Amino acid sequence: MSFEWEWFPKLAEGLPLTLQITFSCIAIGIVLGVLLALGRVYGPRFLRGICIVYIQFFRGTPLLVQLFIVYNGLPNLGITLTALQSGILALGLNTAAYQAEYFRGAIQAVRGGQMLAARSLGMSLPQAIRYAILPQAFRLVLPAWSNEFILMLKYSSIVFTVTLLDLMGKAKRLSARDSRSFEVFLVAALFYLVLVFVATMLLRLLENRVRIPGLGAPSQHR
Amino acid sequence: MLLRVEDIHKQYGKDKVLCGVSFTMNKGETKVIIGPSGTGKSTLLRCINRLTPADQGRVWLDDEELTHTRTNINKIRAEIGFVFQSFNLFAHLTALGNVRIGPMKVKRMNKKDATTLAMEELERVGLSDKAGAYPAELSGGQQQRVSIARALAMFPKLILFDEPTSALDPELIGEVLEVMVSLAKEGMTMLVVTHEMGFARAVADEIIFMENGVIVEQGPPKQMFTNAKHQRTGEFLNKISELYGETG
Amino acid sequence: MSSRGGAPIQYIVRLGPYIPNLLRATVINIELLIGLIAVGYVFGTLVALLQVYGGRALCTVARIYEWIFRSIPALVLIFLFYFGPPRFGVNVTGFTAAMFALGFRSSAYQSQIFRGAIQSVPTGQMMAARSMGMSRIRAIFTIILPQAFRLSIPGWTNEFSSVIKDTTLAYAAGFNEVLRTARIVYDTDMTLAMAVLVFVALIFMVLTLLGNAAMGFVERRFRIPGLEVPGHEKARQMSLGSSGRGRG
Numbered sequence: 001m002s003f004e005w006e007w008f009p010k011l012a013e014g015l016p017l018t019l020q021i022t023f024s025c026i027a028i029g030i031v032l033g034v035l036l037a038l039g040r041v042y043g044p045r046f047l048r049g050i051c052i053v054y055i056q057f058f059r060g061t062p063l064l065v066q067l068f069i070v071y072n073g074l075p076n077l078g079i080t081l082t083a084l085q086s087g088i089l090a091l092g093l094n095t096a097a098y099q100a101e102y103f104r105g106a107i108q109a110v111r112g113g114q115m116l117a118a119r120s121l122g123m124s125l126p127q128a129i130r131y132a133i134l135p136q137a138f139r140l141v142l143p144a145w146s147n148e149f150i151l152m153l154k155y156s157s158i159v160f161t162v163t164l165l166d167l168m169g170k171a172k173r174l175s176a177r178d179s180r181s182f183e184v185f186l187v188a189a190l191f192y193l194v195l196v197f198v199a200t201m202l203l204r205l206l207e208n209r210v211r212i213p214g215l216g217a218p219s220q221h222r
Numbered sequence: 223m224l225l226r227v228e229d230i231h232k233q234y235g236k237d238k239v240l241c242g243v244s245f246t247m248n249k250g251e252t253k254v255i256i257g258p259s260g261t262g263k264s265t266l267l268r269c270i271n272r273l274t275p276a277d278q279g280r281v282w283l284d285d286e287e288l289t290h291t292r293t294n295i296n297k298i299r300a301e302i303g304f305v306f307q308s309f310n311l312f313a314h315l316t317a318l319g320n321v322r323i324g325p326m327k328v329k330r331m332n333k334k335d336a337t338t339l340a341m342e343e344l345e346r347v348g349l350s351d352k353a354g355a356y357p358a359e360l361s362g363g364q365q366q367r368v369s370i371a372r373a374l375a376m377f378p379k380l381i382l383f384d385e386p387t388s389a390l391d392p393e394l395i396g397e398v399l400e401v402m403v404s405l406a407k408e409g410m411t412m413l414v415v416t417h418e419m420g421f422a423r424a425v426a427d428e429i430i431f432m433e434n435g436v437i438v439e440q441g442p443p444k445q446m447f448t449n450a451k452h453q454r455t456g457e458f459l460n461k462i463s464e465l466y467g468e469t470g
Numbered sequence: 471m472s473s474r475g476g477a478p479i480q481y482i483v484r485l486g487p488y489i490p491n492l493l494r495a496t497v498i499n500i501e502l503l504i505g506l507i508a509v510g511y512v513f514g515t516l517v518a519l520l521q522v523y524g525g526r527a528l529c530t531v532a533r534i535y536e537w538i539f540r541s542i543p544a545l546v547l548i549f550l551f552y553f554g555p556p557r558f559g560v561n562v563t564g565f566t567a568a569m570f571a572l573g574f575r576s577s578a579y580q581s582q583i584f585r586g587a588i589q590s591v592p593t594g595q596m597m598a599a600r601s602m603g604m605s606r607i608r609a610i611f612t613i614i615l616p617q618a619f620r621l622s623i624p625g626w627t628n629e630f631s632s633v634i635k636d637t638t639l640a641y642a643a644g645f646n647e648v649l650r651t652a653r654i655v656y657d658t659d660m661t662l663a664m665a666v667l668v669f670v671a672l673i674f675m676v677l678t679l680l681g682n683a684a685m686g687f688v689e690r691r692f693r694i695p696g697l698e699v700p701g702h703e704k705a706r707q708m709s710l711g712s713s714g715r716g717r718g
Contacts (some may be wrong), residue, residue: 001557008475010636023645029717056675057671057675059538059715060675060678060679061635061671061674061675062635062636062637062638062649062671062674062716063635063718064638064639064641064649065638065649065667065670065671065674066671068649068652068663068667069668069671070654072660072663072664072667073658073663073664073667073668074664075660076660076661076663076665078666079663095528098715103633105495121614144644146640148715150541150658151715151716151717151718152718153718154541154542154543154544154717155543155544155716155717155718156717156718157543157545157718158545158639160545161641168543168546171546172549174551175553176566181549182553182554182556182557185546185549185550185553186550188546189542189546189547189550192542192543192546193538193541193542196541197541
């Protein structure tokens, strides 16, 4: 086996895209996930139904199929997105469905008395959700959410299938021109190991910072 | 007349919990509701500030009808304090945060004033040194005192207490009752569901005895304890005094 | 009818000729699923046993193994298993590469399922077995593992529904699994892309449902009263059925 030092900077060129896609889809996922969770818990029946159908579809089908639907399928309906837009959108819609379920679980784990207490102070329902329920749900959901972040970091690698040159795309391109494909992917694997390690550490730091006594179990993921 | 409750009915499925309850309260009065468990005392309290909607009947606070659908119930609730059996302090906020969130978010008070106010109320319940502690770091008695401070910070016209000491270990009951006694003496209007007969004797202007969803009898403590009109009232008071003693 | 292809029924008619191919390809995904679960089961159990009973050094090795296979994206693993063996003179097909790549990765997750199950068997069980004169090894195999196996079934249901979706990642290994077959269909006729992809999505929803039903059957078949994962039943009733998270 032999390696080239120049592979490192070449693969590193893909890092910004990998990070951009990860952060963007997580952001979409949080906003949409919270809305879906609220819709599922507090919404009227028809809205609850819509949320459930959405969540079931995106959790029941492969992410790669979803990506192709957005990138190759939507043009059939007259919606054409760039590869980057497709990647961010597909990953974002997907993680939203999972995050919605985590948030839903967390919202329901906040004890019912908290809602009563908030309403007894004269808070409206939206106020009670915003000031009493959500701040607690966010903390309860943090470990699951950290996990989700790591998963999306790894899943972002699928965007190379729609021609994007993220870390994975760069590795694929490099390996096509070099007979040492195995070694190239070993280096790519090393990049992902470091990325995941750093992300895990930072997320753990975040969890410790926002931890409040009596709210949620201490972080448990590796 | 501060509070007028008229003919409240409430039914859960086939279970009739309240079957026409009426009474009134004047400003500065303390009334204690007693009765066997499952007779709708807690439900009655919740029907008053509509945390649980009543099926039938009306409630007025200062001549404003709370039970009217057009009434802004959030505004009314801000004027009625509620102290829960299980405290229900917001778990993500410190003692200080719990007390000032009402003034800040419901009354739109600025943070500085709300903090000053909250510190005063914590002082009033003897917990200013615990302002920075989270609920999980406080004893049950301390949590309940914070929740009383949380109610006080809204300058309520009336505070409803739903068995405030029932979830507490015996040695922690005293500190909560002490706060409640001093509130009563300061002239706060309080409606209290409790089994603490010592408290009732000491500060209640009137005791209301409920059973099976109706008020059986009401009157000043002296009369109720020594000269109850109904046999059931006397029996219950004797039993409860034996069980809970008369401390407090 | 729009210029872009018309009513859904027309799509179904045009999709018709390709359906047998797509279903045949789905069988390849199912074979891949079975293969990778088997690989994952064997190595997962091994890693779990090493972690629980293996002593310090082996435990550390097992943990590093888990960490590596959890941290590298599946696609990178698939390419490593595809390009790696030829470097050492062993030729592999895309299918084998994908099966082992996804299988080893699955083993890193299955080991945790099994480890958790072993550790949730009460310690008294081991003591009781030893007190009967069983050796440690015998106690592990006749007392602990049978219980752990039952406790780990819910975890495996989840694992199954997670990896079944990730079998499409074998798309990258270049053999004709269902997604690549779909791709070939719409590469020849781009107007069919949406129809064929939605069809593939539906296949997976059906597979997930069938798989959950099958695992539910297994769970009931091996159920022993009193030997259940705490909270599992409740969690299952509240959630929308198992849709295990893919791992990327």
